[in-house]
Amino acid sequence: MKHLSFSFSVITVIALLFSLALSSADSHENFLQCLYNHPENTTSISSIVYTQTNSSYSSVLDVSIQNLRFFNATSKPVVIVTPLVVSHVQATIICARKHGLQIRTRSGGHDYEGLSYVAGVPFVVVDLIKIREIEVDVENNTAWVQAGATLGELYYKISQKSKTLGFPAGVCPTVGVGGHISGGGYGFMIRKYGLAADHVIDAKIVDVNGNLLDKETMGEDLFWAIRGGGGASFGVMVAWKIKLVSVPSIVTVFRVSRTLEENVTGIIQQWQRRANKLNESLTIRVKIGRVNSSKSGNLTVGAQFESLYLGRIDDLIPYMQKSFPELGLVKKDCTEMSWLESILFMDGLTNGQSTNALLNRTQNGLFFFKAKSDYVRDPIPNVGLEGLWPFLHEDVAKDAYIQFTPYGGRMEEISESETPFPHRSGNLFHIQYIVFWQEKGDVAAQRHVNWIRRLYNYTEAYVSRNPRSAYQNYRDLDIGVNNNGYTSYNQASIWGFKYFGNNFNRLARVKTKVDPRNFFRNEQSIPSLISKGRK
Structure with missing residues (x-):
């Protein structure tokens, strides 16, 4: 009897799974029929719909994946839609809702946990790669930018209209505007101008009912929520109207390195106490990792001090000698360039590349990676910093780094409730921990993920608490x-x-x-x- 009962159970489960598979297939087919016949589709949609049997499906799915951890994920979308117009987005939402399919929205593919194109349930990806128009209004210092545009495309388009306008967002050109702004968005002008989301003056979103809303029709609460609260919880972001900011025609950048033998621990200690109090036109970021010693050739810990100064070298050097002499900055460390060129510099493209490189939507070289984040309100003592160095000496950390980004300036002046992004006053700096690897397989992945989790556990005593804060754009499912x-x-x-x-x-x-x-x-x-x- 037990054997018969067990057999019956197995048969029941198999039947249930078969039924669910048929149901999913039916939902998929019904969704497609709904999509093709939807009255909102004034422009033909069939050419931009990709099912798993379509020969272009894999290339369309893979083109925007920026983290190899999710390159061969088993939970792939049943359908990918690459809308040409907003009506395609509206129809996709209406039909997916009607036929029981979830929606994931992708604007650039930099989602750290792959949630914009991976899910454990039947789902549709709305990939906004073709909704990427940018209109710059120099007279009013504004721009409309569609959600599928990248930061690089936005910066380039601004520069074509003006050499003295910019936008305070990230330095990675391939990041999609839609997700970046909706999560806050910061870069090297954070201390002067705050976040990208702080400069949104209008927006367009398609809601759960398929309605296209702007600032006026969505209302104050929703407009507040999408400027730092993550747009994907509320609808599909399709465009932002942003206020552009003034930048000098010439800015100054530098990238100087110091190692343990050069007292980098002491220099970072001084940086913690001063970086958030410097002139708001100056942002100095610290990137800490494993390097070869210039003296012994052995592995050691080094820090790169990377900076953008919205001004000229001749003003920066005497200011640094007075305000942060420990770094030992000299004129030959610095380079003057346009603000647009500084984006290339900060992204590591320093070999004379044309600014046309900002139009490339794909990163140069992809890796597996895992990241985490923190906020620091009190300087980490020397003993705390010194406890970090052994982590970076481990073999697993050869392509890892810890990045400190200073706050202060404009970030101190904006209320934590002004937008959903709360990490404002009182934070000295933000931390990003990130580890990259190239080896394939679960064993390698687990080894690197375990390393960053151990590092994160170690720093708990030195960062914000109750709650321990994190940055939404550096999504981390561990929390x-x-x-x-x-x-x-x-x-x-x-x-x-x-x-x-x-x-x-x-x-x-x-x-x-x-x-x-x-x-x-x-x-x-x-x-x-x-x-x-x-x-």
Whole structure:
């Protein structure tokens, strides 16, 4: 009887799985029929829909993947849609909702955990790679930029219209504008101008009902939520209207390295106490990793001090000699260039490349990687810094680094509730930990992920607490995840307060208002407050 019962159970499970597979296939086919016949599609959509049997499916899926950890993920989308116009986005949302498919939105593919193109349930990717127009209005110092454009494309287009306008966002040119701005977005002008999201003056989003909303029609709460709260929880971002900022026609950059033998621990200690108090036109970032000693040739720990100064060398040198003499900066360390060229410099493209390189949507060389983040409110003591160095000597860390980005300046002047991004006043600097590797396989991946988790556990005593804060654009599923279906506010709070602090509660209220049944969801999306029983 037990044997018969067991056999019956197996048959039942197989039948259930078969039924689910058929149901998924039916949903997929019904979704396609809905999409092709939808009245919103005034422009033909069939040419930009890719199913898993389409010969171009793999190349379309892979082109924007920036992390090899997810290059061969088993949970692939049943359909990829690359909209040409907003009506394609509207139809995709309406049909996916009607036929039980989730949506993941991709604007550049830099999602650190691959959530914009990986899911554990049947889903559709809306890849905005073809919705990328940029219109710059020099007279009013504004620009409309569609969500599928990259930062490099945006910077390049601004430079074609003006040499004295810029935008305070990231330095990686291949990052998609849609996700970057909606998560906050920072770069080397953070101390002068704050975040990218701080300069949004209008936006366009397609909501759960397929409506295209702008600032006026979406209302104050939703407009607040998408400027740092992550747009993917609330709809599909399709465009941002941004306020451009003034930049000098000539800026100064430098990148100088110091090692343990050159007292780098002491220099970093002074940097912690001064970097957030320097002139707001000067940002000095520290990138710490393993290097070869210039003296002995042996492995040691070194730090690169990378900087953008919105001014000329002759002003910078005497200022640095007075304000941060420990670094020992001299004129030959510095280079004057245009602000646009400084983007290439900070991205490591220093071999005389044309600024046309900013139009390249694909990174040069892809790696497996894992990253984490922190915020620091009090200087890490010498003993804390010295405890970091052994981690960087481990073999697994040969392509890892720890990056400190200073706050202060404009970031001290904006309230933590002005936008969902709460990490403002009181933070000395932000940390990004990141480890890269090239070996394939689960064993190599686990070895590197374990290393960064151990490093993260070590620094707990020296960073923000209650909660230990994190940056939403450096998504990290280690800090908490949602369920596939219903997720309670309390469960989501585990990660939510780390990203958004006290703003998380308001974000959940906005979510409940605009997407009460939680259609737009992922492993770290804002939850609806509607109870499971009322869904």
